[in-house]
Amino acid sequence: MTVEWFWPEGFYTLVMVGVFALASFAFRQPIAVALAIAAIVGALISGNGVPVDHLIEGAFGYLDTILIIVCAMIFMKTVQHIGLMESAAAWMIRRFRVLPFRLTMGITALLMLPGMITGSSSAAVLTAGAIVTPTLLRLGVPPVKAAAAIALAAIYGMTAPPINIPAMIIGGGIDMPYVGFGIPLLICTVPLAIFTGMLLVYPSLKQSAAIGPGGEDKELEVELDRMARVRLTPRLMLPFLVLVVLLGGERLFPQIAPSLGMPLAFLLAAASGLLTGQKWNPMEAATEAVQAALPVAGILVGVGMFIQIMTLTGVRGFFVVSALALPAWLLYVGIATSLPLFGAVSAYGSATVLGVPFLLALLGRDEIVVGSALSLIAGLGDLMPPTALAGLFAAQVVGVKNYFKVLKVCLLPAVVTAAWGILIIIGADWF
Amino acid sequence: MILTWVYWAITVFVIVLVVRSLYREKSLREQFVAAMVLVPLLLRVLFIK
């Protein structure tokens, strides 16, 4: 790297990243605020003053995404409030208790589900993760492993179809519609979800199952009874059915199904929850949902500001072309490391800033498969401190104080995930 | 055109919820995040940006 290439954009990069790290680590600011501060400092040192219009314009890049996340969260809270989530979890644990492999798979699927629907790993952790945690611990899964399993499943859920926001962002960068990603994203995620479940959850469940079906564990029975207090009937599933019909219809039959958009589909599905299950207060549930979604929405606003200033100052071009400058064999190493590392800013930011140029660098292979794999690797960014959306929330939900212990357990599956992603990119044209 | 106004209403709804959250947040930092999220929502509802 020559001095002419480095100066001044490389310097701006270091300052922006440094200020971000300082604000979030040393001054313990929320990620959203740390990103905004870093963006403002970046603008200041590059001689742009405090360009309020630029900062806010950057945030507009994710306005629709914010609406999707908020509305998806309202839907998840509804499903939680009417008792559907807990009831389904209790049913599954009762049914498969003595079949540890199936129970492992069932729990993993349940942990992934909200991420699949909302495209946000934190939504998965805060809903399904929170619901399954007591049972996981009761079934003998060590807390650190439980947190790691929840965080990883949430990331695989975020990556799995139907909704994968990093893939939408990466595809949008080369004008590629988010269509036809379903199968590649399943190939990206399902094997990893099985592997991680077997690694982190299965051994404990097997031990627990070996104790026998007698149900010696009284506390667990009490817990399951509490969870299953609303009966799991088809009517209780109504919100899910409405959602599947609205979202599935629009995707599978775009010519005939009305194009409502995801936010409206989620709200209508949530509204159908008024017709079933336990009584709940919609306004309270919606406010709760927004409170849960705000950190993520805030991060998107912050990332938008950060990226706008990166573009304004030339840091973005510096970053992108530096990544392209990697020799071919290093390109894969670069993808496997820089995408998760940039995830410190957030997986979405990583997809925007690095996912798009990497896809451009790999043009000529099946773009949908490559984009899917890149979104998988970018998703790992949600384990990367200080943001670590999936990891930190999972540690919090399980009650592990030191996130780095969780991160250590996540390391092996994360490496396997990155390797799987790279393998898929290398073999993209065999699909 | 109808859908535009439906989404306008959804955005107003979200603004109300974010303001509600802003008043409920226990920490000043989280309040700040809520305020940040509010800005683009306000500008869209006013059809400025």
Added chain:
Amino acid sequence: MFEKRYLASRFSATLLLLGAVAVAAISAHSYLRMHHPGPDVDRVVPREGFVHKRLSDYFQGLQDTPADTDVYVQEGEQPGGTLLVLGGTHANEPAGVVAAVVLLENADVKRGRLIIAPYANLMARTHTFPQDAHPQTFGFETSGGVRRTFRYGARTTNPVNEWPNPDIYIHPASGQTMAGVERSNLNRAHPGVADGGMTEQLAYGFMQLIKQEDVDLAIDLHEASPEYPVVDALVAHERAMELAAMVTMELEFEGIPIRLEPSPKNLRGLSHREWGDQTDVLAILMETCNASAGRFRGRTGEALVLTGEDKAYDKAAELGRLYVPWESWDKRIAERVGRHVTSVKLLAENLEFVRDDAGIVIEGLPAYTSLSEEGVGAYLRD
């Protein structure tokens, strides 16, 4: 700054709410400037002989909508063919816009008719695209020392006029599925829908213009990023291929290297495809190279728009990532505008060889070398 001991309160919430409103107001002030830029921005001084019309004269449905835009018509003394030139289909492709304005301010039509819509999608001129960090305006100084300023807009219609975009856009005429954002893209909306979205209505308006004015040759002026394969190119509908091939050779002869691309048959909604398919017009789209809209670009601002000089692109070229001979290459807006103006002129001159009695003669247009050497400002009026 906010240690835990500073607890949140109703007071702090109210303060932050006011703060959010204040920040919204400050940025709104800037965004509204793009909606109402004042009389000096995007001002045009048509050469005498042009008659001012509006697109709504051809399609009433556009009247009093933000999509309605100016159309200028000049008729030569001798009868001949009719040429339509669109600038600003994409408002973030400045050489296309400025070339249309240069044509409007200099063209002296001797034979046939020239119709110019310099700001085809006005709704794309009222905003800049998020995270692109584009400048709101760029400008030139005329020989008389007057600054002529133009808005740098976006590729798509402002969401204020068209929102929300669907997840998947279905092109109405063909049923082809596209990314949702393309609904706001004029160059995916042709041939348009009379009662469709704003952008579709706009496209419908241009289709009506082509039919009612009996246009022989229609040219849509664009720019593309250096990392895309179709740069410095003529893209021609199959019926316009012969004319485009003749002009390509003449351009090469004048020392202006250019590529000739056939309009892809299965890519729907584009001007050259739909105009050519639905009418008997010869439809052509032209691309010059605009680094300021590229994905590898470095520091973004007016300088990049005007000079095209960019160190990130220099490096990308070294790495072999570009399709253009970057280093040896003139990327200034004056060159790009010159390229467009010269191509339009040659296409008009050659029209009579492929279509009887459709000859067009336009005088007064700056030559490629004069534009390139003297700059754009020399060919804009005070």
